[in-house]
Structure formats: structure tokens, C-alpha cells
Amino acid sequence: MKQFILSLGIILVMAGCGTVDQNANGDSDENSKEATTPSIDLADFETTLNVEQTDEKATFSISFSNEGEEDADVMFSSGQKFELVVENENKEEVYRYSIGKMFTMALETIRLAPGEKLELTDEWDYMVNGEKVPPGEYKATVTMIPKEINEKTVDANTFQAETTFTVEKVEGANTSQAEEKENTAFRNINVTGENGEYTITGEARVFEATFFYSVEDGHEVIIPETVVHANEGAPSWSHFELKISIPKNKLPKNGTITAQIYERSANDDSVVNQVHVSLQQFQ
Incomplete structure (x- = not known):
């Protein structure tokens, strides 16, 4: 009986020490975290x-x-x-x-x-x-x-x-430089719609009446490159209308839905005359 009581006492003492050590370690970790992460105003x-x-x-x-x-x-x-x-x-x-x-x-x-x-x-x-x-x-x-x-x-x-x-208004010789800088393939672009349903209208002057568009949200592509055929090719300006539909589950909680409208070069297939069109800002 005495031996049982003595053993029980030793176990209780060890458990108490373990609790003290655990609390001590916990306090130490918390203090360490506070020390490495100073408060900021x-x-x-x-x-x-x-x-x-x-x-x-x-x-x-x-x-x-x-x-x-x-x-x-x-x-x-x-x-x-x-x-x-x-x-x-x-x-x-x-x-x-x-x-x-x-x-x-x-x-x-x-x-x-x-x-x-x-x-x-x-x-x-x-x-x-x-x-x-x-x-x-x-x-x-x-x-x-x-x-x-x-x-x-x-x-x-x-x-x-x-x-x-x-x-400022650019005068003289610089005026022609500014005009040359303007996009020669797309103009008068407007956007209507919201919450995944959008319409882009404008005028295009593109080679063989063909251009492209894609849609992204700043992090991923929502609609991959899609070909569009205008009514007439360059040198004529041709009215166009794009109907864009995006599923609700692909609309971002934060960010901007953007469409890119562009041509591809007949020489090397690179993107040229690109226009960025903001469809909707989500916040």
C-alpha cells in the first residue's frame, strides 16, 4: 500500500512538472512570436x-x-x-x-x-x-x-x-506623329452591359476583314482567342458588334474583366494594333 501511494505521488509530481514545462514553452513561443512581429502603425x-x-x-x-x-x-x-x-x-x-x-x-x-x-x-x-x-x-x-x-x-x-x-495639344510636326500613333485598325469602340453579358461595338479596318479578341481578368484567360469577321476588309472601315457572355461562376470578386481586340501580322503572325477594352470593374 505504501509503495502504491509513493508511486502515485511520483506520477503526480511528474505530471505537474510536465504542465509547468508545457506552459513555459507556450509562453516562450508566444513571446518569441511577438518579438519577431513588431506592432505596426x-x-x-x-x-x-x-x-x-x-x-x-x-x-x-x-x-x-x-x-x-x-x-x-x-x-x-x-x-x-x-x-x-x-x-x-x-x-x-x-x-x-x-x-x-x-x-x-x-x-x-x-x-x-x-x-x-x-x-x-x-x-x-x-x-x-x-x-x-x-x-x-x-x-x-x-x-x-x-x-x-x-x-x-x-x-x-x-x-x-x-x-x-x-x-497638351501637340502642334506642328508633332501632330502628324501623334496621329500616326493612333490605332489604324480600330476606332469608336464602346461597351455596354454588366454582370457577364456585354456588347462591344466599333469600327474595324483590318486585313482580309479578319481580327481577334480574347477576355481575361488580370489573372487568367476567361475566353481564349476567338476569330471575328468584319463585313469588309481594309482599306474600308467596317462596323462590328461583339456579344460576349461570361458564366457567373467565372466573374471575379475583385478585379477588372478586360477584352483585348487585335489583328495578327500577315508577316509573322504577331499581335498588332491591340486595343484593351474594360468590360467591368468588380470590387
Whole structure:
């Protein structure tokens, strides 16, 4: 009986020690995690946007800086780190950075030390739907889109900056250069519809009355390359109408549905005279 009581006591002591060790280890792990993930004040991050212009394009310089005193692990949910939108004086969107681009879906984390900046650039050739925008005042707005900073969730539109700039009328010899830059195959493109059902109308002047289109959402192709036959071939301009239907389960929760309309070169089959057409923005 005494031997049984002694054995039971030893077991209870060992169990108690195990509990103490486990709690100690748990506290140590938690403290270690806190030590390696410093708290972050999102107000310590600054977004700036500057624009430089020529007659042919606007170049946007974007900076996202850590003004705090701690290292920051900035995590992005895809290869797209920012969105840039340009609007005209009527607040109509004439350019969006993500349209026509494909981004990887892999998570990416960038560490910014105190005072360090993430610097990015983008260019716009003043074109919308195959035509150069008219002279006037334009507003550019950039939004940095990290998902988390030091494991702290970042809400949409937390980091934004904007600037205004003027697209000047090109005079003299440069006018002909600007006209040559305009798309020679497609013009007067318009889009109607929403939620997966869209109609694109416009005019095409294409070789052998043939051109192509595809649709994507910035991450994957939704409608692969599809051939279209216009009523007449070049040099005549021919009206066209595209009916595009996308299943509801293929519409993105976030992102832009974009159609690419283009020709293929008769020489080497490369894509030429491409126009990016925004069908719908999902947020």
C-alpha cells in the first residue's frame, strides 16, 4: 500500500512538472512570436505619386515608404502591388493600370526597413480604345494594395495618393506623329452591359476583314482567342458588334474583366494594333 501511494505521488509530481514545462514553452513561443512581429502603425506608411510627361506619354513614379521605427513585412496577395487610375475632367475613367496585364497569384512579401521605400513605375501613352485622349486636365490616383503588414490586415484604399496633370495639344510636326500613333485598325469602340453579358461595338479596318479578341481578368484567360469577321476588309472601315457572355461562376470578386481586340501580322503572325477594352470593374 505504501509503495502504491509513493508511486502515485511520483506520477503526480511528474505530471505537474510536465504542465509547468508545457506552459513555459507556450509562453516562450508566444513571446518569441511577438518579438519577431513588431506592432505596426499603418499611419507610419506614406504613398506618393509623381508624373513626368512628354508629347508621347506620361510616366508615373510611385513610392511606398516605411516612416516608422520598426521593420515591416509587407505582404501582397498577387504580383499586382498597386492600382493606378486616370480620369478626365468629367470623372470618366480613361486608363487603368491593371487592364491588359496578367499577374501571378502567388503571395509575395517585401521587407521594408525604417526609412526604406518600395519604388514602382508605370507609363500611359494617352490612348483609350485606340484613340488619343483630347487635351485637358487629368487626375491620376494610385492605390497600394498590400494584404497585410506584419500580419495586420490592410483595408482597401488605405494607402492612396493622387496628382493632376495636363495633356497638351501637340502642334506642328508633332501632330502628324501623334496621329500616326493612333490605332489604324480600330476606332469608336464602346461597351455596354454588366454582370457577364456585354456588347462591344466599333469600327474595324483590318486585313482580309479578319481580327481577334480574347477576355481575361488580370489573372487568367476567361475566353481564349476567338476569330471575328468584319463585313469588309481594309482599306474600308467596317462596323462590328461583339456579344460576349461570361458564366457567373467565372466573374471575379475583385478585379477588372478586360477584352483585348487585335489583328495578327500577315508577316509573322504577331499581335498588332491591340486595343484593351474594360468590360467591368468588380470590387
